[in-house]
Amino acid sequence: MPRLRHFAIVVRDLDRMTEFYKSVFGLEFIDSETIGTGTANYLSDGVVNLALLHFSDKSEEELDRMAGLNHFGIQVDDVAEYEKRVEAAGGRFFFELTGSKKGNAERKYKDPEGVVFDISAHGWVGTDGRIEPSE
Template sequence: MARLRHFAISVKDVEKSAEFYEKTFGLKRVGRDDIEELGSGIYLTDGVINLALLQLKDPNARMGVHHFGFQIDDADATAKKIEENGGKFFFNLGDAKEGNFESKYKDPEGVVFDISEHGWLGTDSYKASA
């Protein structure tokens, strides 16, 4: 069974957005990534779901929902099911040995989603290392 545990939102100002969600909804900041070629991300949580706020370098990136992620039990079996049903592998992100690792796919319509055996920072079932 897959568990929805991750949403990503593309924003113009990652710090301002993080402060909004922290102050308004009481979300807790659990991490940050700055990836030179992609942009910056701040990770917030309510203890169950990881909300990634992404400030992308791509000038054509649209604002709003960017992607979502499912925590799954078996990455290889799930990858096979994804491809059997018309989905396509996109790329891997993160380090499987350090946790917070995900494989990105596109569904048949081109919508990006992630799968992860170990989950995301701040989620109720996150496993710190692979």
């Protein structure tokens, strides 16, 4: 059964927003990771991973436009099977994020209206269905 396990939002002030979600909702800080031209802080309630993304190569104006929901992720048992389902329903492959130090690699897709989502077999750090990647 597919499971929603990941939400990613772009933030302007990574430290402030990390403290906000920790203090307001009691989310646990799991880890931090360099991602391309920015940083991701991972928080969790033990079931869902919330990635706070800050892109250091963006101007304040660009971050203002980007701030908010960036994508969400669904953990499945068979990525290839769900890719077929996505394409049959009008979605399409977007790109693959690989090489993550924490094993948060996933395949990204767009639904028929262009909304980005991830499909992952291993899940995300701090989630209840996480399967640790082998080294």
